[in-house]
Structure formats: C-alpha cells, structure tokens
Amino acid sequence: MKHIIVISAAMALLLTIGLANAKDFEIxxxxxxxxxxxxxxxxxxxxxxxxxxxxxxxxxxxxxTEATVVVDYGMPAMPGMPAMNYKAKADxxxxxxxxxxxxxxxxxxxxxIKIAKAGKTQSVKLNxxxx
Numbered sequence: 001m002k003h004i005i006v007i008s009a010a011m012a013l014l015l016t017i018g019l020a021n022a023k024d025f026e027i028x029x030x031x032x033x034x035x036x037x038x039x040x041x042x043x044x045x046x047x048x049x050x051x052x053x054x055x056x057x058x059x060x061x062x063x064x065t066e067a068t069v070v071v072d073y074g075m076p077a078m079p080g081m082p083a084m085n086y087k088a089k090a091d092x093x094x095x096x097x098x099x100x101x102x103x104x105x106x107x108x109x110x111x112x113i114k115i116a117k118a119g120k121t122q123s124v125k126l127n128x129x130x131x
C-alpha cells in the first residue's frame with residue numbers, strides 16, 4: 001500500500017512540474033516586409049482571458065513601434081449557433097503590442113492581426129484550438 005502512495009505522489013509531482021514549465025503558445029509569421037512573433041500566455045489557449053504579445057520586425061530586423069495593431073478573432077457559425085466575431089486593440093508596451101483575447105467557448109478560432117502603418121495595412125492570420 002505504501003508503494004502505491006509513493007508512486008502516486010511521485011506521478012503527481014512530475015505532472016505539476018510539467019505543467020509549471022509549459023511554454024506559451026508561440027508562432028512566427030511573415031506578412032509582406034514584416035516578421036510577426038505572436039505569443040499567447042496559455043498553451044493551448046483556454047476559454048476565458050488569454051494575454052497576447054505581438055512583436056513586429058521590419059525587413060531590417062528593427063522593431064516596428066509606430067503601427068496601429070488590431071486583433072480580430074472569431075469562430076464561424078455552426079448549426080444552432082451564429083458566428084462570433086470580436087475585436088481587440090493592441091497597445092504598445094515596451095516594444096511589443098499587448099492585447100487580451102476573451103474566448104467565449106472551446107473550439108476552433110481564427111485570429112487576424114491587422115497592422116496599419118503609413119496608410120498601408122498588412123494582416124497575419126492564424127488558427128487556434130481553444131480548450
């Protein structure tokens with residue numbers, strides 16, 4: 001009986017350590033001359049609030065800090081449920097744009113990051129599976 005308790009405790013400890021060291025959801029995408037690094041604080045993203053950081057670099061590798069960044073995200077319509085579409089402004093903080101996405105339910109979501117600078121708009125699209 002003691003062996004079962006010790007083994008169960010060891011497994012619980014390993015699981016806790018594994019969850020504590022889980023990395024953010026991270027992806028790097030290209031859009032025109034921009035390289036866009038996107039991080040979401042939970043991996044996988046979860047129902048409710050998720051913090052997003054966006055770092056934008058130009059063709060020379062310099063941070064883009066004078067853009068207006070908006071995050072459109074949504075879930076397509078399904079039987080018995082209309083499409084859900086949300087918009088979140090991303091604010092510049094310390095060289096990165098930050099935003100909070102509030103996923104209302106689990107499932108497949110699309111995220112479209114719009115970067116507007118000097119009258120030109122670039123977009124980065126990605127899909128996430130919210131748990």
